[in-house]
Amino acid sequence: MIKVRTGTFSRILSVGAYQPSRLVLNSEIVDRIDSSDEWIRQRTGIESRRYAGEDESILDMAEAACRQAVERANLSMSDIDTVILATISFPDQTPSAATALIARLGNPKAAAFDISAACAGFCYGVGMASDFIRSGTSRHVLVVGVEKLSDFTDPDDRATAFIFADGAGAVVIGPSEEPEIGPTVWGSDADSRDAILMEPSWREIGSGASDANWPTLTQQGQTVFRWAVFSVSKVGKEILEASGVTADQLDAFIPHQANVRIIESMAREIGIPEKVFIAEDIRTAGNTSAASIPLAMASLLEEHPQLHGGLALLIGYDAGLVYAGQVVKLPPAPFKALA
Numbered sequence: 001m002i003k004v005r006t007g008t009f010s011r012i013l014s015v016g017a018y019q020p021s022r023l024v025l026n027s028e029i030v031d032r033i034d035s036s037d038e039w040i041r042q043r044t045g046i047e048s049r050r051y052a053g054e055d056e057s058i059l060d061m062a063e064a065a066c067r068q069a070v071e072r073a074n075l076s077m078s079d080i081d082t083v084i085l086a087t088i089s090f091p092d093q094t095p096s097a098a099t100a101l102i103a104r105l106g107n108p109k110a111a112a113f114d115i116s117a118a119c120a121g122f123c124y125g126v127g128m129a130s131d132f133i134r135s136g137t138s139r140h141v142l143v144v145g146v147e148k149l150s151d152f153t154d155p156d157d158r159a160t161a162f163i164f165a166d167g168a169g170a171v172v173i174g175p176s177e178e179p180e181i182g183p184t185v186w187g188s189d190a191d192s193r194d195a196i197l198m199e200p201s202w203r204e205i206g207s208g209a210s211d212a213n214w215p216t217l218t219q220q221g222q223t224v225f226r227w228a229v230f231s232v233s234k235v236g237k238e239i240l241e242a243s244g245v246t247a248d249q250l251d252a253f254i255p256h257q258a259n260v261r262i263i264e265s266m267a268r269e270i271g272i273p274e275k276v277f278i279a280e281d282i283r284t285a286g287n288t289s290a291a292s293i294p295l296a297m298a299s300l301l302e303e304h305p306q307l308h309g310g311l312a313l314l315i316g317y318d319a320g321l322v323y324a325g326q327v328v329k330l331p332p333a334p335f336k337a338l339a
Helices: 037-044 058-072 097-105 118-135 190-195 202-207 221-243 260-270 289-303
Strands: 009-018 022-025 048-051 082-086 111-115 141-148 166-176 185-188 196-199 216-219 252-255 311-318 322-329
Touching (some): 009 289, 009 322, 037 260, 058 141, 082 118, 111 118, 118 166, 118 289, 118 322, 141 289, 166 289, 221 260, 221 322, 252 289, 289 311
Parallel strands (some): 082 111, 082 141
Antiparallel strands (some): 141 166, 185 322, 196 216, 311 322
């Protein structure tokens, strides 16, 4: 008989976040794309975003967010046995960003791997981490979403130049006596995967078939908007049903930060009550893909500390087209050592 651990649940112990210091206002972008601050705000809600410096890497940002998350969980890196890193902007195919990260963090023997699920990557990681803990595969898992999308943004593309940004967010997930992370509902709509692309491919660049030095992100905005509002909103209802939670029991709704109009439309479609706090971190952080949900979670908890320990619906979606989400209990207030 194969032995498995039973009776173990999972929970989010802490959240950490890192945003670069460089604040980029819409006014810095609009001239190159013949646009205006008002147009960007009306279409997306974005007022500003953060860009990493030229010498600031994916690993620098991920390390900062992870160290904060581990410290807030009152743990050390030696307590972390698994690291899951979600990103689409790490420029090296191999070795993984996750293994480089654990070497920096001082725990080079931990299990570590990258996942590429774009803006749903963080929720993919949370789902896997929860399952690892429930099965006994892991004890404490560090899940980090990190992006440096400024490297992959065409500043002259009127459709995308103002959208993407940089940053990192991380959570520590550990064992619990009660279920604090619900089942993950995930899937794909791969027939429409070309709605969001990073092109030209590295193969085209390497072969000289393209004059570009670096791939850039492109998207079919209306296709993505309709899919998110009408299809992913149905997934939000499925997540609530799978978790045995109703919308009026939620304290917070923390979706991927793609567009304020999408966020507000999804909330209406799902039936999120007015009393529920809705994360709209995109207004000042832009779209940070895999980092957007943990960054939004950290921002919401900082602004509304009463939400610590509350119930939140998380849902990530985008390139692929892929989606994933779960209902979670938000982490407790950070541990503070006695003076």
